[in-house]
Amino acid sequence: MKFNVLFAAAVVTAGFMASASAQTTMKISISVAQNSHQGVAIDTFAREVEKRTAGRYKIQPFYSGSLGGERESIEAVQLGTQELTFSSTGPVPNFVPEARILDIPFLFRDKAHARGVLDGAIGQDMLVKFEAKGFKALAWGENGVRHMTNSKRAVNSPDDLKGLKMRTMENPVHVAAYKGFGIVPTPMAFPEVFTALQQGTVDGQENPLSVIMAAKFDQVQKHLTLTGHVYSPAIFLMSKGAFDKLSAADKTAFLEAAKEGAKAGRARVDEDDAKGVAELRSKGMSVVENVDKAKFVSTLGPVYADFEKQFGKAEIDKIRNAK
Numbered sequence: 437m438k439f440n441v442l443f444a445a446a447v448v449t450a451g452f453m454a455s456a457s458a459q460t461t462m463k464i465s466i467s468v469a470q471n472s473h474q475g476v477a478i479d480t481f482a483r484e485v486e487k488r489t490a491g492r493y494k495i496q497p498f499y500s501g502s503l504g505g506e507r508e509s510i511e512a513v514q515l516g517t518q519e520l521t522f523s524s525t526g527p528v529p530n531f532v533p534e535a536r537i538l539d540i541p542f543l544f545r546d547k548a549h550a551r552g553v554l555d556g557a558i559g560q561d562m563l564v565k566f567e568a569k570g571f572k573a574l575a576w577g578e579n580g581v582r583h584m585t586n587s588k589r590a591v592n593s594p595d596d597l598k599g600l601k602m603r604t605m606e607n608p609v610h611v612a613a614y615k616g617f618g619i620v621p622t623p624m625a626f627p628e629v630f631t632a633l634q635q636g637t638v639d640g641q642e643n644p645l646s647v648i649m650a651a652k653f654d655q656v657q658k659h660l661t662l663t664g665h666v667y668s669p670a671i672f673l674m675s676k677g678a679f680d681k682l683s684a685a686d687k688t689a690f691l692e693a694a695k696e697g698a699k700a701g702r703a704r705v706d707e708d709d710a711k712g713v714a715e716l717r718s719k720g721m722s723v724v725e726n727v728d729k730a731k732f733v734s735t736l737g738p739v740y741a742d743f744e745k746q747f748g749k750a751e752i753d754k755i756r757n758a759k
């Protein structure tokens with residue numbers, strides 16, 4: 437009798453412990469600060485995963501490149517040593533070359549065009565391409581429309597870019613295009629950029645207003661020009677191994693949570709774009725708001741001819757002409 441009671445208690449305790457330990461914690465990282473569009477995206481994702489799995493999955497966010505830059509984080513996700521990351525497409529072509537086409541300058545008319553393409557057939561087909569490389573791409577998010585900053589001079593026309601030493605992402609499409617502007621590109625991981633600007637290792641960099649504000653680049657850069665030269669997609673990447681282990685219902689929960697995260701991140705990008713110029717001016721930056729876009733586009737003529745050869749004019753036009 438006594439033995440049976442003890443035995444029953446042990447069974448109950450073991451059962452309780454099993455359910456208590458049934459919470460799985462997963463890491464997600466970004467290279468920028470928490471107070472940013474990307475912070476909003478991953479915090480929303482974390483909250484939605486917990487809610488939609490009744491707390492069985494807990495997402496632990498890491499900000500400011502504390503787990504490494506974007507390339508390192510994507511590598512870790514590919515290896516499966518980190519479950520998730522939210523990254524710009526900067527280093528993505530090094531892993532999934534098909535995604536390069538999305539990084540072509542002046543490809544998208546505006547954010548609405550880009551969002552439509554990424555959420556539509558072209559973007560969704562592209563997400564599938566990540567699977568052969570060890571990733572489950574949960575959803576496209578947004579980094580924003582990129583603009584140029586530097587510490588040397590006001591940039592009013594493409595001629596003003598000639599000879600500027602600028603940090604670029606580790607992205608072959610960007611590097612090729614920026615050479616076409618006459619810029620001297622210096623690819624570098626994001627966590628090193630502030631110091632490189634501060635020490636004058638490079639003259640400038642290019643990023644969306646959201647990133648410029650979150651990284652406080654106004655402290656180390658005088659000039660900003662709204663070049664809007666390229667749209668910068670972002671993406672929720674999960675280790676394929678970790679995703680495949682989820683139940684069908686939990687897979688849906690993660691996919692839906694990523695969509696919610698993307699939506700919240702995009703809304704923050706819109707807020708940042710609306711207030712960015714005023715805020716950066718108030719912090720001392722001098723801003724050129726209007727440039728002759730056509731001049732910047734035509735400067736890239738020869739580079740574009742090369743992109744059309746590489747990617748196929750029809751493929752580029754398919755994106756360009758998407759409504």
Ligand code: EAX
Pocket residue numbers: 467468506523524526579605625626642643644647668
């Ligand atoms: O993802 O590396 C970059 O310039 C990115 O835009 C930034 O880390 C945000």
